[in-house]
Amino acid sequence: MHLGMSFVRPRTHSDYWLYATLFSPTCPVAIIDDDVVGAVIAFRSQDLPHEVYVQDVVTHPEHRGKGVARTLLATVNEYAIQHACTRMYLTSEPDNIVAHRTWLALGFVNIPGDRVEHGIEITTDVKGPGRDRAIYEIDLKHRKLDQPVLHSEVLG
Numbered sequence: 001m002h003l004g005m006s007f008v009r010p011r012t013h014s015d016y017w018l019y020a021t022l023f024s025p026t027c028p029v030a031i032i033d034d035d036v037v038g039a040v041i042a043f044r045s046q047d048l049p050h051e052v053y054v055q056d057v058v059t060h061p062e063h064r065g066k067g068v069a070r071t072l073l074a075t076v077n078e079y080a081i082q083h084a085c086t087r088m089y090l091t092s093e094p095d096n097i098v099a100h101r102t103w104l105a106l107g108f109v110n111i112p113g114d115r116v117e118h119g120i121e122i123t124t125d126v127k128g129p130g131r132d133r134a135i136y137e138i139d140l141k142h143r144k145l146d147q148p149v150l151h152s153e154v155l156g
């Protein structure tokens, strides 16, 4: 996960134990030749069970642009659909242009915020004071994430 810095901050081993043990259906990893090349940390909300929130998405720098994030998010999307979720969403930092392009390419919509920077809708204080974010969502009532193209090659 440290290869996703500075936009993704690595968490502790205990946190990853938690994700792998209690949330594995929404926390897939991509493996190529026994190496982990990507991971998604996502959760189905207990407060709003029809929603899945994607917390972290990281692809190893040497494997970017090959559909790893697309495949991992499609896996989470399938879980969301199977559990009748109606919304899948995530946030990214206002200056994360590559993430912005990735989410749009995958069918996420950048929902209106309270200002626009570099063409990206930004919402103030989404994740607490000073933690402004761009918010992206897929309305699962009307569409699903594009199907993966590399599923069998990527997932271990």
Ligand SMILES: CC(C)(COP(=O)(O)OP(=O)(O)OC[C@H]1O[C@@H](n2cnc3c(N)ncnc32)[C@H](O)[C@@H]1OP(=O)(O)O)[C@@H](O)C(=O)NCCC(=O)NCCS
Residues within 6 Å of the ligand: 003, 004, 005, 007, 008, 038, 056, 057, 058, 059, 060, 063, 064, 065, 066, 067, 068, 069, 070, 071, 091, 092, 093, 096, 098, 099, 101, 102, 103, 105, 106
């Ligand atoms: C954002 C990130 C996860 C994308 O992962 P990836 O595995 O390279 O993405 P994919 O190959 O699955 O690309 C999916 C789509 O996004 C688009 N995309 C990906 N990288 C892009 C780039 N650098 N520029 C423009 N579009 C891009 C492509 O259009 C692609 O669609 P296509 O398959 O139709 O060509 C990766 O760049 C990353 O790990 N960045 C650092 C960590 C980070 O910022 N994570 C997000 C924090 S919220």
